[in-house]
Amino acid sequence: MDLKNKAVFITGGSSGIGLACAQYAAARxxxxxxxxxxxxxxxxxLADIGKCRVAPDQKxxxxxxxxxxxxxxxxxxxxxxxxxxxxxxxxxxxxLGGAFHFAExxxxxxxxxxxxxVYGIRNTIAALLPFMKKAGGHIVNVSxxxxxIGVFGYTAYSASKFAVVGFSECLRAExxxxxxxxxxxxxxDTDTPMMQTQGRARPKETIAxxxxxxxxxxxxxxxxxxxGLEKQSFAIIPGLSGKLIYLIKRxxxxxxxxLMDRTIRKVQQKSG
Ligand SMILES: NC(=O)c1ccc[n+]([C@@H]2O[C@H](COP(=O)([O-])OP(=O)(O)OC[C@H]3O[C@@H](n4cnc5c(N)ncnc54)[C@H](OP(=O)(O)O)[C@@H]3O)[C@@H](O)[C@H]2O)c1
Numbered sequence: 001m002d003l004k005n006k007a008v009f010i011t012g013g014s015s016g017i018g019l020a021c022a023q024y025a026a027a028r029x030x031x032x033x034x035x036x037x038x039x040x041x042x043x044x045x046l047a048d049i050g051k052c053r054v055a056p057d058q059k060x061x062x063x064x065x066x067x068x069x070x071x072x073x074x075x076x077x078x079x080x081x082x083x084x085x086x087x088x089x090x091x092x093x094x095x096l097g098g099a100f101h102f103a104e105x106x107x108x109x110x111x112x113x114x115x116x117x118v119y120g121i122r123n124t125i126a127a128l129l130p131f132m133k134k135a136g137g138h139i140v141n142v143s144x145x146x147x148x149i150g151v152f153g154y155t156a157y158s159a160s161k162f163a164v165v166g167f168s169e170c171l172r173a174e175x176x177x178x179x180x181x182x183x184x185x186x187x188x189d190t191d192t193p194m195m196q197t198q199g200r201a202r203p204k205e206t207i208a209x210x211x212x213x214x215x216x217x218x219x220x221x222x223x224x225x226x227x228g229l230e231k232q233s234f235a236i237i238p239g240l241s242g243k244l245i246y247l248i249k250r251x252x253x254x255x256x257x258x259l260m261d262r263t264i265r266k267v268q269q270k271s272g
Contacts, residue, residue, distance in 0.1 A: 001230040004029035004055075007085035009077075011035045011067050011094035011124055014045040016192030017142065017185075018093030020218035024226060025089070026052035031059040033084040035076065035124075036094065039064050059084050067094045067120030068112075077127035088137040089229070090128055092121045095142060097194045099153030099202040110156045117160035121167065136179030138229050141168045143184045145242055148235075149249050149256060152264055153206035165235075172234060181232045185225050188242045191215045204271065205264045214241070 008025040012018035013034025022032045026049045034049070036042055042062040049060050061084050065076045081087070096116045098109065121141050132139070146154050147161030165184050172182035189195060189210055202210070221238045228236030237243050249256055 001226060003089075003226075005031075005057075006088035007031045007033065007059075008089045008091065009033045009035070009080065009084070009087040009124075009128065010091040011065075011120065012142075013049075013091075013093065014038065014041040014062070016093075016194055017187060017190060017218045017221050018091065019045050019048065020222035021091050021093065021225060022049050023052045024219075024222045026050075026058065026060065027054060029054050029058065030089075031084050033059075033061045033063065033080045033087075035063045035065045035067065035080070037064060037066050066116075067092075067123055068115035070119070070123045070126075073120075073123040074127045077124065081128070081131050086131045086134055087128055088132075088135070089140070090124065090132065090137070091140045091142070091225075092124055093142045094120055095194070097157055098198045099151075099157065099206045100155075101153065101203055102155045105156055113156040113160050114163075117157075118163045118167070121164060125171070132180055133178050137181075139168075139171070139175070139180060139182045140225060140229065140236070141182070141184050143168070143186050145186050145188050145237070145245065147184065147186055148246060151206060151209055152260065153203045169234070181229070183228060183232075183234055183236050185221070185228070185236045185238075186242065186246070187216065187221045187238055189215050190218055190221050192218050205267050208263050208267045209260050 003025050008030045010018045010022050013022045014036035022034055026032050032049055046062045063076050063080055096113050141164050143164040144161040146158040147165045150158050168182050168184045175182055216239055224238035225236055237246050
């Protein structure tokens, strides 16, 4: 995929998978706009993206924004287009993770998860579609393997990520005629600040299930994403084990459930 002289907009571009996607595009000649809430992290990320510059006319801009606040999204995206150009690629990577027993999941956490992971994506696409319509392009909504398989502890997270897949499937059909390709990225567990802070706080059943999978790097996930975009894939699943789980879930849905149930039983028996 030729990324030279293109504008790439990335929510959650100050950290983890979003930042790796930003650096990948910058190293291939794109202008990049990143969006997140924490100004200090944005400044640091912008400096890291700047180090990947390959041409003097590339623009790198950072915007403080909470994607769940629709009115702010409209204003900030308009400014970002003025300063960075019409986006050729929009990557919606901003997200809130976390695993909890449902009985211990506060209403606010459920609400925030939906507002950021689902409404956030809706908001940025609605704001940028008028600009993307002009020349076509790509929209990537970051879901998760938890967006096609329900795992112990992820009632809020998986619900939001399943919603992202459904939303994207509908949008893909609608935007095809505008030459805008819509994909979902479904990464496996990836070594990012989100995983480092929330990974250890997960219920032990969730940790045991994830324990069989292994961690990818954000750079690996970003490279797989751009490869998937080039092929215009809808579901982009980095790594062989993720692809296998996706296939097995589709063809034999009872199998992964039985395996997870067995792991959960073992953990619960061990802890009495
Ligand atoms: N890491 C994994 O194992 C994994 C696996 C599957 C899917 N994912 C998904 O991948 C995406 C990126 O996650 P990551 O692991 O790279 O996490 P991360 O390193 O914590 O990055 C999350 C990014 O989203 C931003 N963000 C969070 N809430 C936001 C909001 N309301 N408005 C704007 N920006 C917001 C954060 O910045 P601020 O906090 O400063 O706003 C940060 O830039 C998420 O959608 C996540 O669900 C991650």
